[in-house]
Amino acid sequence: MIFAEKKPMAEILEKLTGYKKILVVGCATCVSECAVGGEKEVETLAPLISLAFKEKGLHIEVFTATLEKQCEYEFVEEIAEKIENVDVVLSLGCGIGVQALAERFPDKPIYPGVNTSALTIREEAGVWASRCAACGDCTLADTFGYCAVARCAKSLMNGPCGGTRKDGKCELNEENDCIWNLIVERAESRGELDSISKVQKPKSWSNGRHGGPKKVIDEVQRV
């Protein structure tokens, strides 16, 4: 899922200062799963914003809405009426959600309330960890199902780097597994250690973020 983290309140409040009617918009998909932008978080942030302004002696009105998906125009349309009646929108959606709102409602200030930071898996309750970097050239077949781009601190395609700790953790962060250590262990357990001895050619990054903004057109899907 797309993972995001709440922005500091000081940053949020600075952006909202001067507005009288605020709409906080959440998304019930990824950011809800990572407990930062779903309905519960929207309903938590709204009274908090109100309280913060009251503390400064300012009276504002805070409205709330949570969309099924903030990244799809069909769902965004649901809040068209609400947005007409407010001065500013604070989106708790990921970066895609914020832009979907800004595209649909170009005359209204739309501010992000979260920082979108990773593509993660929920390892257990309250624990999320990177699994994908959307690099555009998946090599998981060569790395035994472990992503060296997202999970190696140096994104090495020919690892390990030599800095693996004795307990198999990364030299840069002792809480993270050295992913190349795990790759070697899995290769060994399958009896395929030789396959990772092969030097990987330089990876093409042109199909990911480094290749510039992506726009894909699939004629089959278009009516």
Next chain:
Amino acid sequence: MAVPNTNWRYFIINTNNNSKSAEKKLKLVLLYCQNCVANNRDINLIATKAKEFTLRTAVLPCSSKIQAHIILKILDNEADGVEIVVCPDEKCHFLAGSIRAKKRVEYVRRLLDEIGVGTDRVGLTQEIDLSCDDLIEIASRRIAKIKSSYEEGDNL
């Protein structure tokens, strides 16, 4: 959602004589786990026993039902403070209920601190076999802290 203007504190400025004499009665909402109280019979009288402040109580089926947004909405729309009363960790009938409540209260306190409201507006007490008078005492302690934080704010 229309937000009522409750932007006054413990003391409000009397516009006629410009003194801090008009004292507002503080309000506290006390949320307690049903398993904390020894006897429910006299709990109904609790609101009438609070003389120095306004008190509203609500019983929770389990302390794990408390959520951050519930506490913040109470603070925003209704009361000066919220006190949550739950069982000690090892006495929790739901096993993890008290731990969850504790974490959520801490989270709310961090949020309040982040916006400069201060952490004293919300508290958590972990006790069991509580009587009506015990709850009044717990509420009074929270009110005293809120009053003190308001006075500090006014003196800044």
